[in-house]
Amino acid sequence: MTTSAPRDKRLPNPYRMVEDQFAIGVQLLGQVLILWFQTLSYMVRGQIDLKETVRQAYMIGVLSFVVVGITALFTGFAMSLQISRELVQFGADTAIGGVVSLALVREIGPITAGVIVAGRVGSSVAAELTTMMITEQIDALKVMRVDPVKFLVVPRYTAALVMIPTLSVYAMFIGLIAGIVIAQGAANVPPDTFMDSVKQTILDRDFSVHFLKSIINATLIIMFSCAIGLHTRGGAEDVGIATTRTIVWTMISIFILNFVVTSLTYAPR
Amino acid sequence: MSPRKPNEEPVLELKNIHKSFGDRQILRGVSFNVYAGEMLGLIGPSGCGKSTILKIICGLLEPDEGEVIKRSDEIGLVFQGSALLNSLTVRENLAIALQRRKLSKTEENRIISERLKMVGLEGYEEYSPTKLSGGQQKRTSFARAIVNDPKIILYDEPTTGLDPVMSTIIEDYMIELEQKLQAACIVVTHQYSTWTRAGDRILLMHAGKIVWEGTPEEGINSEDQYMKQFAHATREGPMLAGAFEG
Numbered sequence: 001m002t003t004s005a006p007r008d009k010r011l012p013n014p015y016r017m018v019e020d021q022f023a024i025g026v027q028l029l030g031q032v033l034i035l036w037f038q039t040l041s042y043m044v045r046g047q048i049d050l051k052e053t054v055r056q057a058y059m060i061g062v063l064s065f066v067v068v069g070i071t072a073l074f075t076g077f078a079m080s081l082q083i084s085r086e087l088v089q090f091g092a093d094t095a096i097g098g099v100v101s102l103a104l105v106r107e108i109g110p111i112t113a114g115v116i117v118a119g120r121v122g123s124s125v126a127a128e129l130t131t132m133m134i135t136e137q138i139d140a141l142k143v144m145r146v147d148p149v150k151f152l153v154v155p156r157y158t159a160a161l162v163m164i165p166t167l168s169v170y171a172m173f174i175g176l177i178a179g180i181v182i183a184q185g186a187a188n189v190p191p192d193t194f195m196d197s198v199k200q201t202i203l204d205r206d207f208s209v210h211f212l213k214s215i216i217n218a219t220l221i222i223m224f225s226c227a228i229g230l231h232t233r234g235g236a237e238d239v240g241i242a243t244t245r246t247i248v249w250t251m252i253s254i255f256i257l258n259f260v261v262t263s264l265t266y267a268p269r
Numbered sequence: 270m271s272p273r274k275p276n277e278e279p280v281l282e283l284k285n286i287h288k289s290f291g292d293r294q295i296l297r298g299v300s301f302n303v304y305a306g307e308m309l310g311l312i313g314p315s316g317c318g319k320s321t322i323l324k325i326i327c328g329l330l331e332p333d334e335g336e337v338i339k340r341s342d343e344i345g346l347v348f349q350g351s352a353l354l355n356s357l358t359v360r361e362n363l364a365i366a367l368q369r370r371k372l373s374k375t376e377e378n379r380i381i382s383e384r385l386k387m388v389g390l391e392g393y394e395e396y397s398p399t400k401l402s403g404g405q406q407k408r409t410s411f412a413r414a415i416v417n418d419p420k421i422i423l424y425d426e427p428t429t430g431l432d433p434v435m436s437t438i439i440e441d442y443m444i445e446l447e448q449k450l451q452a453a454c455i456v457v458t459h460q461y462s463t464w465t466r467a468g469d470r471i472l473l474m475h476a477g478k479i480v481w482e483g484t485p486e487e488g489i490n491s492e493d494q495y496m497k498q499f500a501h502a503t504r505e506g507p508m509l510a511g512a513f514e515g
Contacts, residue, residue: 132354140352143327143344144366144413151365 031227038149039157052155060121061163068116072171075108076178084187093187097194098201100179105206109172111258114217117164118250122225125156126246129229130239148230157222165214209265216257224250278340279304280420280453281326286335288321295321297477303453310468311457312499314508317474319457323423341421345414349426351406353398359409360394366416384412388442404435411442415450422446424456428463436460440467473499475508
């Protein structure tokens with residue numbers, strides 16, 4: 001359980017701080033794992049509130065489309081410019097499409113959607129659940145014998161499992177459109193040549209990895225935000241602390257697990 | 270309060286309840302019974318453990334020591350801050366409590382309308398709790414607490430923060446519900462009007478213990494040092510002794 005600690009006027013002991021943070025981290029990871037198993041057990045039994053899931057899908061997915069689109073578009077522009085410049089120098093301008101699409105499918109698509117949704121949705125879920133804890137709404141659910149995991153976490157996770165991979169694919173397509181525009185404008189590569197290069201480079205396995213990363217991101221965003229939200233007590237200050245913790249833990253874990261998946265699937269053997 | 274039958278069993282029994290949070294001992298051997306159709310007022314200064322007792326009764330907290338015997342699993346709790354789910358409508362807030370009974374939609378709506386009528390909120394079914402006044406939110410919380418006809422109703426500071434007129438209305442609802450549902454009720458409060466008007470029997474708590482028991486009339490006229498200080502709201506007495514020194 002997390003609450004803001006009383007102010008201590010003494011200078012902090014760095015060893016003690018590291019020890020405390022390690023203990024808090026281990027505790028949080030334990031809470032995340034338990035919550036994940038509880039959520040999966042409801043989902044496997046088909047105990048999913050469809051109406052609430054649709055509402056959450058709208059909040060998580062539909063409301064993120066514009067911001068994910070803008071981010072993917074400008075990331076695609078910047079990346080394609082860099083790649084085009086280098087490949088044109090080596091006379092490999094027909095490979096621009098392949099290189100851009102590889103980066104988009106394997107890394108940029110899932111990461112862009114993951115980071116944006118973590119910032120937009122993860123923080124809002126953590127703030128909402130923490131406020132519900134503080135205002136005793138979660139206690140009210142328990143008194144009515146309604147499991148907060150089934151009522152609050154399952155619809156959010158189900159919605160995220162559908163919407164975050166959708167947003168990743170969308171980010172990938174927007175990035176590709178940006179790549180086509182830049183390749184045409186900066187390197188005189190026609191869209192047909194760009195797309196031929198894409199088709200020759202991208203493998204089915206790349207899409208599998210893309211979806212795997214998106215599903216991992218969805219799990220990290222929802223589980224960290226819900227676990228932190230459901231274990232925080234205190235006052236208004238603790239809502240802010242819970243939101244910050246969610247962003248920090250989700251972002252770090254997204255980047256670490258993204259690397260782990262990449263290294264397991266693409267590392268030279 | 271309805272007259273008690275001979276050898277009547279209490280609906281709720283608390284036996285020697287102890288509870289600590291870290292080093293702080295909140296409850297130190299609290300025992301009492303509550304009978305059907307009785308409103309027990311649990312009064313005392315802030316931080317003396319009143320709300321902790323309610324949380325233990327409804328299973329939100331486990332006692333470190335002692336036993337809670339409930340002769341009904343159906344418990345309704347009215348929270349201090351109403352605790353309505355703001356993302357849902359008034360009707361949906363009540364419907365959650367009915368979920369496990371797996372009723373038909375018609376039956377569910379009938380019960381919800383009936384309960385809202387009981388608390389004077391007919392026609393508010395599709396309102397969001399955020400659009401209701403403090404008093405209306407409190408009454409919605411009442412309706413939610415009684416939607417399953419509980420045999421135990423717990424009120425946590427039901428009139429705190431309300432104006433005197435609304436407090437009187439809420440107290441009237443409490444008295445009416447106690448009689449209608451013949452439930453064992455506990456009201457945690459430090460509002461004078463609430464424990465004197467709604468309480469059939471009063472327990473005064475101080476530092477995690479029950480220090481006085483009696484009827485509200487006895488409490489007002491009591492010469493007991495704790496009860497006298499609490500009832501007359503004076504600084505002179507054993508409560509908070511030394512709290513403002515140093």
